[in-house]
Structure formats: structure tokens, C-alpha cells
Amino acid sequence: MPGAAATARGLAALLFISGYYEFFNLAGAFLSSPWTMESFGGDPGKNASAKRYVKMTAVRGALVSGAGVAIAGMWWPLIGTTIAAGDLWFTYMGALRRSEETGSVSWQSPSGQGLKGLAW
Numbered sequence: 001m002p003g004a005a006a007t008a009r010g011l012a013a014l015l016f017i018s019g020y021y022e023f024f025n026l027a028g029a030f031l032s033s034p035w036t037m038e039s040f041g042g043d044p045g046k047n048a049s050a051k052r053y054v055k056m057t058a059v060r061g062a063l064v065s066g067a068g069v070a071i072a073g074m075w076w077p078l079i080g081t082t083i084a085a086g087d088l089w090f091t092y093m094g095a096l097r098r099s100e101e102t103g104s105v106s107w108q109s110p111s112g113q114g115l116k117g118l119a120w
Contacts, residue, residue, distance in 0.1 A: 022081075023081045026060055037099065046105070050096055051096065061081045062085070
């Protein structure tokens with residue numbers, strides 16, 4: 001049975017990797033980028049909207065990965081998605097925190113964080 005065990009481990013690895021990377025595909029569909037959030041998150045309305053989309057993405061990812069667990073009978077899709085969701089949460093919430101600290105509300109903002117503030 002070593003062949004069957006190796007096949008199962010290979011499948012588990014693919015499920016884990018798919019759970020991780022497909023979550024980021026989902027995030028790309030519903031969110032912009034941490035840089036954009038850091039640029040605009042100083043606006044309270046945009047900040048709240050960004051946080052809502054991060055939460056919605058995490059819920060969608062969990063639901064899809066839950067379906068993957070039910071279909072595959074293995075926890076690897078959900079494990080991959082959980083790690084990706086943690087990474088996403090850490091990255092995007094950090095970007096929003098920095099935007100709150102700097103007051104950045106656009107590419108051209110009073111904080112000088114915008115594109116127009118660069119020395120071209």
C-alpha cells in the first residue's frame with residue numbers, strides 16, 4: 001500500500017495548495033490591493049467598506065473550502081484557506097491601520113502618501 005499512501009499524500013498536498021491559492025483568487029475578485037487600501041483607508045467610509053469586503057471574502061472562502069472538505073473527505077482545502085485568510089487579514093488590516101495613522105484618503109492626500117507627492 002505504499003503507492004496508495006503516496007497518492008493520498010500527493011492529493012492532500014494539492015488540496016492544501018489549492019485551498020491557499022484559490023482563496024487569493026477569491027480575494028483578488030472582491031478586494032483591490034493592500035496598497036490601494038493603504039492609500040484610501042484614511043477615509044472612514046472607505047475604511048469600513050474595505051473591512052466589510054475582507055470579512056465577506058473570508059466567509060466566502062470558508063464556505064467554498066467547506067464544500068471542498070465535504071467533497072474530498074479531507075481537511076486540506078480548509079487548512080489552506082484558513083492560513084491564506086489569516087495572511088490576508090494580517091496584510092489588509094495592517095494596510096488599513098497605516099492609512100488611519102497617516103490619514104491617507106487618496107493618491108493625493110495631505111499625508112503626502114499619494115502618487116503626486118513623489119519626486120519624479
